[in-house]
Amino acid sequence: MRKIFLLSVFILLFVVGCGNQIQTVPPLPLALPAESTAPEKVDTDIYFDATVSMKGYTTLAADNVYVTLPDLLGDLCGSMGTAKFYGFGEMIHPLEGRSYRQFTSPEVYTEAITAVANVIDAADTNHLSIIVTDLFESDSDWSNVTQKLRDKFFANKLAVAVIGIKNPFHGEIFDVGFSAAKFLYNSADNPNRYRPFYLLVMGRDDVVKNFLRQFNTRQILPNDTGYLLLSENLTETAADFSNFTLEEQENFYFDEALNLDKRVREFGIDDFNSPASFIFSWKYEPPLGACPLDLSQVDTFVETFSANGEEWTPVPETDLTVKLMKIDKRPENLFVKVALTPLKSLNEGKLNFIRVKVMPTALGYQLPAWVELWSVNVDGAIGKFDGSKTVNLTRILSSLKDSVFMASRPSLMNINFLVKP
Secondary structure, three states: OOOOEEEEEEOOOOOOOOOOOOOOOOOOOOOOOOOOOOOOOOOEEEEEEOEHHHHHHHOOOOOOOHHHHHHHHHHHHHHHOOEEEEEEOOOEEEEOOOHHHHHHOHHHOOEOOOOHHHHHHHOOOOOEEEEEEOOOOHHHOHHHHHHHHHHHOHHHOOEEEEEEEEEOOEEEEEEEOOOOEEEEEEOOOOHHHOEEEEEEEEEOHHHHHHHHHHHHHHOOOOOOEEEEEEOOEOOOOOOOOOOOEEEEEEOEEEOOOOOOOOOEEEEEEOOOOOOEEEEEEEOOOOOOOEOOEOOOOEEEEEEEEEEEOOEEEEEOOOOOEEEEEOOOOOOOOEEEEEEEOHHHHOOOOOOEEEEEEEEEOOOOEOOOHHHHHOEEOOOOOHHHOOOOOEEOHHHHHHHHHHHHHHHOOOEOEEEEEEEEO
């Protein structure tokens, strides 16, 4: 007699190391309340680096994005909620009213010490925080900044983005090389010599992504601009069956007996002893600034459980595999094959749950190309220094990328199976 097992495929958010209990929600006796149409209010704290190394961004008029930035941020962030401005060097100074517009003037850049780490300490994780800086940190202590971002933001599943903008610059650049030399740099009106400044954007993943989109839309000058988003969420939209298209199945058949929501796909299995697989397609759409992925370099994390009374008991072995594929006729889509042998992966006669997480490896999680192009390493020979680039930018942003990878392993997709006898 043929044995039929129902398979429900859940795409759920999962973090490695969570407990074995699976929460179930009882049916609701009442209809859900209507969704609110009012947009969520987001408060923003904007910190301008007021050290002398930033003065040179204010001195040339042509193509100058920097001098328009206070008004742009005031308008953009004010439209989302309350925007508060601060100046900082070693200490942080709140600014009242529209006094933040003073950052268009070179006279206000008088601070001698840059302490981005102190701003990280002061940042409110319930707000969107933006730091405008040239990524210079006194004593070159970016390892301290990276650790603070990891512990305060990445470890709490928050996002950090970097926006780099090439801008005309005429002023002094400090602490170059082992001798901590300084020299005068003048880009004039040559875009190839423009010097980048940066916005560090920190907060909730959806809020940071929305800010990047809005900022990109409002950035109307032709200056070179680079975006980097560091988050555990690698996709613009949820990677679940509300966005997947089932292409084919073997030893499976489609079933809707459980009447689950759009994130769930139900199947029946014809033969518990035979291999079973299904293939779905998905249009992977990385958000603005996402780290490029090498899809040949991915890990698959699998956990299997079977029901034992009211508890889930881990199943020690599984032969489940996940294969990512590209098809020439449909290059815009990613095809994913999920395969297993029920007899080798599940406990027969029991309810089984398989949790799958597909993640890029460290080699597969890369920085955007613009980072290396904008970076310069200086060993002490000042003649090698290029003022149109940022000292050790690749090392700084690689450290941030490694931090989000270790603190909150980014996930491409989560695929989970519920198999019912």
